[in-house]
Amino acid sequence: MECKVVQPWARTQDQVLTCKGWTLDNLLKMHKNFLAGDRVPVSKTTEEVIATFDAKGIPAVIEGLQHLPGWKDDLLNVDCLADDSSIEKVPVRNIHNNVDTKLSLLDFIERTRNASPFVQPGESERLYGKDLETPQSWIDWLHRGNVVPSCLLPTTDNLLVHLPESAKVDTLMSYIGTGDTFTPSHKDLCASHGQNLMCYTENDGSSFWFMTRRQDARAVADYFHNKLEHDIDHESYVTSVEDFARAPFPVYVIEQKLGDLVIVPRTSCHQVVNHGGLTVKVSWSRMSLKSISQAVYYELPLCRRVCRPETYRVRLTLYYTIRALYTKFSEQMRQHTVLSCSTDLRNQAQQITQALRIFDDVLQNECVEDYVSLPCHLSSEINLSCDFCGADIFQSFLECEECSSDGDPCTICPECYAEGRSCSCQLMQPTQVRPLDNILQERDEVIRGLREHWKTSSEDSEGVEFATKAYAGFYT
Missing domain, CATH: 2.60.120.650 (Cupin)
Incomplete structure (x- = not known):
């Protein structure tokens, strides 16, 4: 027992x-x-x-x-x-x-x-x-x-x-x-x-x-x-x-x-x-x-502070939610062009826009300008969490294969690393879960789809403004 x-x-x-x-x-x-x-x-x-x-x-x-x-x-x-x-x-x-x-x-x-x-x-x-x-x-x-x-x-x-x-x-x-x-x-x-x-x-x-x-x-x-x-x-x-x-x-x-x-x-x-x-x-x-x-804005920082495991994989859920919502939205746009201003499509577009706003804030904390040079894991479906605070690893983390626990490399989230936490040898390697370019390309595709929708529906000026500015580029 x-x-x-x-x-x-x-x-x-x-x-x-x-x-x-x-x-x-x-x-x-x-x-x-x-x-x-x-x-x-x-x-x-x-x-x-x-x-x-x-x-x-x-x-x-x-x-x-x-x-x-x-x-x-x-x-x-x-x-x-x-x-x-x-x-x-x-x-x-x-x-x-x-x-x-x-x-x-x-x-x-x-x-x-x-x-x-x-x-x-x-x-x-x-x-x-x-x-x-x-x-x-x-x-x-x-x-x-x-x-x-x-x-x-x-x-x-x-x-x-x-x-x-x-x-x-x-x-x-x-x-x-x-x-x-x-x-x-x-x-x-x-x-x-x-x-x-x-x-x-x-x-x-x-x-x-x-x-x-x-x-x-x-x-x-x-x-x-x-x-x-x-x-x-x-x-x-x-x-x-x-x-x-x-x-x-x-x-x-x-x-x-x-x-x-x-x-x-x-x-x-x-x-x-x-x-x-x-x-x-x-x-x-x-x-x-x-x-x-x-x-994203309130509970995860509290979980990090008390080192409570995240469990629900919030940022990964947001990423796959945007993909799923946009797949449904774009399919309906193709099949019902004349109804592109319908209430259902408008509600879907607003929901995707809200999700993208949150996701952009997530990406701001996950990105560095020289991300192209960072190594990526071969599988995007890995399940990693920070060894210190328990936060789920969505995209970026630091890793040391020399300092391992039970054979697994030491893994630290960017927030913990920025606060001075590291492995014993202090030689952690910045790493990505998946190529960031793939995420940014998917994001831009969603933005383009939203822009096409908002062209035919000017009822949400805030959504039009967001789609226009967001499409200008993530780092601008």
């Missing part, structure tokens, strides 16, 4: 956080800055309603999914989960000592079922299954069961789908726990949109969520850093009810029960505490263009 001790969780109390005695009504009455999260019956949920929650950046719950015809109790249960899982060992964490181990799924489920609903005096083991692989049968149901609103499915408005197979990122995970197991306060990676569905419960199991608004992200970071003396991006602080109560921003409290789909806003800080009996949840993240923009 594999074991490892990870960074200890910080706690404000000598005892493990417990939700014994909690009720939603009592929590909401106890503290004036605690607010109930909005709950909307699935029968009244529309794309407009969901878009409103997203625009406001507030947490919400879509309830009653378990009553829909497509809900399958015979599939969505813990025994079926064990039968369908192809994984022999699953990673679990003991919340008492923060030790990660691997157990058979059946053994883990049995221990979880036998555990008391709440922490007991002298207890030394309470296991939580976090980030577990979801069975394919459950994934198929999620996509085809006609239960989850289509605009929230893992493939809807999720730019990660454009990544090639060799670079795919899996954001769909399962969680199994019993009362008093938890996920410490954190934000979802890279400003992604979060969704979390309670699929199964035993003995009235539920989960309490403490969540913040998107607009309070900076205030949350300041509060954790200055008052609680921890960094929210470390995902290591177990926040007490009193900590949340003293916060200078509203905290939304939600009790998630069977059939509840929790919508997590981008950059929302949230902590989840399981309550009562065994629960099984499935969660997934989506990266929209808004997520990409916020990640």
Whole structure:
């Protein structure tokens, strides 16, 4: 059995956080800055309603999914989960000592079922299954069961789908726990949109969520850093009810029960505490263009600062998104010339233009004027990350084959190198993943296509101006 001790969780109390005695009504009455999260019956949920929650950046719950015809109790249960899982060992964490181990799924489920609903005096083991692989049968149901609103499915408005197979990122995970197991306060990676569905419960199991608004992200970071003396991006602080109560921003409290789909806003800080009996949840993240923009300009620098792995490969996702969007756009332009001013094409052009603006800022940090002389890797599908900060390597990096770890060359991102980080011998070689000329030629092709479109549609003068200036050349 594999074991490892990870960074200890910080706690404000000598005892493990417990939700014994909690009720939603009592929590909401106890503290004036605690607010109930909005709950909307699935029968009244529309794309407009969901878009409103997203625009406001507030947490919400879509309830009653378990009553829909497509809900399958015979599939969505813990025994079926064990039968369908192809994984022999699953990673679990003991919340008492923060030790990660691997157990058979059946053994883990049995221990979880036998555990008391709440922490007991002298207890030394309470296991939580976090980030577990979801069975394919459950994934198929999620996509085809006609239960989850289509605009929230893992493939809807999720730019990660454009990544090639060799670079795919899996954001769909399962969680199994019993009362008093938890996920410490954190934000979802890279400003992604979060969704979390309670699929199964035993003995009235539920989960309490403490969540913040998107607009309070900076205030949350300041509060954790200055008052609680921890960094929210470390995902290591177990926040007490009193900590949340003293916060200078509203905290939304939600009790998630069977059939509840929790919508997590981008950059929302949230902590989840399981309550009562065994629960099984499935969660997934989506990266929209808004997520990409916020990640590039705000979240990735924060991840670098705390050395949190990027995981979602933001810049590579942006690159392949532009390629995919332009392929679709140019094909429609060829087939429907007389409709080149249509609303659909105009929206596509605006989306590509927005993506290109972000991409140009990415390229500014990836390019040097003598890039032609730099060596390139033969394969553009390599998966590299900075050995210091964990940032995904998109185009440029520094490498030293003499200073290797487990046979792999030492790899440093340009930002870390500029801050003085290097290998032991200090003889790192600037390197590129792929020829930069190829990227610039692809970019210019997209700009030319946009210019042709804007010639027939002057409704977006800003887009015309961008396309005209951008085509003048990247370095001008």
